[in-house]
Amino acid sequence: MKIKIVTLGCKLNFAESSALMNTLLARGHTRAKQGEEADIVIVNTCTVTDTADHKDRQAIHRVKRENPNAKVIVTGCYAKLKPEEIAAMAEVDHVVAKPDKEFRHAYSKDDRTRCFLKVQDGCNYFCTYCTIPMARGRSRNPAISEVVAEAEKALNEGAKEIVLTGVNTGDFGRSTGEKFIDLLKALDMLRRSDGTEDYRIRISSCEPNLLTDETIDFIAGSRHFAPHFHIPLQSGSDEVLRIMHRHYDTQLFSERIAHIRQVLPEAFIGVDCMVGVRGETEERWEEYVRYVKSLQVSRLHVFTYSERANTKMLEMDLYVVPQKERERRSKVLHRISDEKLAAFYAENKGRKATVLWESKQDKGLMYGFTENYIKTSRPYDRQRVNTFEQTVL
Numbered sequence: 001m002k003i004k005i006v007t008l009g010c011k012l013n014f015a016e017s018s019a020l021m022n023t024l025l026a027r028g029h030t031r032a033k034q035g036e037e038a039d040i041v042i043v044n045t046c047t048v049t050d051t052a053d054h055k056d057r058q059a060i061h062r063v064k065r066e067n068p069n070a071k072v073i074v075t076g077c078y079a080k081l082k083p084e085e086i087a088a089m090a091e092v093d094h095v096v097a098k099p100d101k102e103f104r105h106a107y108s109k110d111d112r113t114r115c116f117l118k119v120q121d122g123c124n125y126f127c128t129y130c131t132i133p134m135a136r137g138r139s140r141n142p143a144i145s146e147v148v149a150e151a152e153k154a155l156n157e158g159a160k161e162i163v164l165t166g167v168n169t170g171d172f173g174r175s176t177g178e179k180f181i182d183l184l185k186a187l188d189m190l191r192r193s194d195g196t197e198d199y200r201i202r203i204s205s206c207e208p209n210l211l212t213d214e215t216i217d218f219i220a221g222s223r224h225f226a227p228h229f230h231i232p233l234q235s236g237s238d239e240v241l242r243i244m245h246r247h248y249d250t251q252l253f254s255e256r257i258a259h260i261r262q263v264l265p266e267a268f269i270g271v272d273c274m275v276g277v278r279g280e281t282e283e284r285w286e287e288y289v290r291y292v293k294s295l296q297v298s299r300l301h302v303f304t305y306s307e308r309a310n311t312k313m314l315e316m317d318l319y320v321v322p323q324k325e326r327e328r329r330s331k332v333l334h335r336i337s338d339e340k341l342a343a344f345y346a347e348n349k350g351r352k353a354t355v356l357w358e359s360k361q362d363k364g365l366m367y368g369f370t371e372n373y374i375k376t377s378r379p380y381d382r383q384r385v386n387t388f389e390q391t392v393l
């Protein structure tokens with residue numbers, strides 16, 4: 001059978017789609033080529049917001065239009081949360097929505113340069129706005145030795161950058177009694193079978209309460225970990241953080257950022273920010289904006305809140321931010337993010353850095369990222385794909 005997998009959502013979904021495709025290829029199926037009609041299309045969905053659900057449905061319509069004779073199978077988070085809604089779509093032949101209790105290994109290797117390695121799945125936090133624990137189940141992880149074996153395999157297949165991925169990555173160890181920092185230490189010691197060790201590792205995202213000073217110090221002194229952090233903040237108002245049932249306050253968050261800046265001044269720090277959640281009154285929003293402006297971070301990833309069925313937040317008696325106002329607030333944070341990113345790039349001007357060149361070619365140029373996640377370009381040169389190069393920014 002010719003198979004096509006369409007993936008929506010996060011890095012975890014991409015890693016899992018890749019693992020699924022490899023299993024199917026190993027069983028004798030083939031990958032449908034670009035533009036070729038597939039016999040089976042699998043749509044791996046996301047359900048983080050209403051917009052995500054909408055994009056999933058659009059993708060399902062599109063794949064059926066492009067592959068009119070194919071069987072369409074839908075899986076992923078949306079399929080797990082609302083299987084009936086998807087099964088009711090005329091284009092859909094099967095919904096695979098078995099809740100997962102085990103940990104399934106996955107890493108993506110479609111782009112040889114960067115590999116998304118799944119180290120953790122699920123979440124026990126139950127933030128009041130979030131449906132992910134319902135779709136992905138409880139927090140679980142494999143043993144460090146298993147992750148090390150997967151990472152070695154990826155490196156031996158040519159990966160130069162590994163991105164550690166999970167739903168709540170820093171919660172690694174909950175099901176094995178091991179520690180997240182010990183995982184990082186083990187991965188920092190890897191070598192390829194030919195003895196080479198030119199690779200780097202990024203951590204896709206880590207909750208601020210789990211990103212301890214000990215972990216930050218280890219990253220600062222490590223051989224392979226990039227000075228790159230992605231930390232969810234979600235609100236800059238302590239009242240709203242409490243409503244969201246987050247596990248930290250702005251003081252702890254500020255301390256983490258200060259510690260990173262102290263030991264890794266050049267680090268890229270990306271911060272997830274949600275806007276328009278219930279309870280985000282005008283006063284709390286102003287507090288949020290003031291707080292975010294004061295943070296020494298490099299970029300904000302802005303998400304607009306949308307009501308999700310079966311979440312605690314809907315049972316709470318709270319101020320509801322009108323839709324138009326949610327959109328306005330999102331624009332405000334996007335503007336602040338643009339300013340922060342421009343300032344970060346300006347600060348790095350003239351700094352020496354190492355770029356890992358990627359395979360994509362666009363208008364005669366190739367692109368890559370430095371260790372602290374600055375995007376750079378140069379005229380395309382095939383020989384440089386998946387190689388490191390020293391550069392001055």
Ligand code: SF4
Pocket residue numbers: 123124125126127130131132133167168207
């Ligand atoms: S930490 Fe909170 S927002 Fe993140 S996946 Fe878990 S419940 Fe959802």
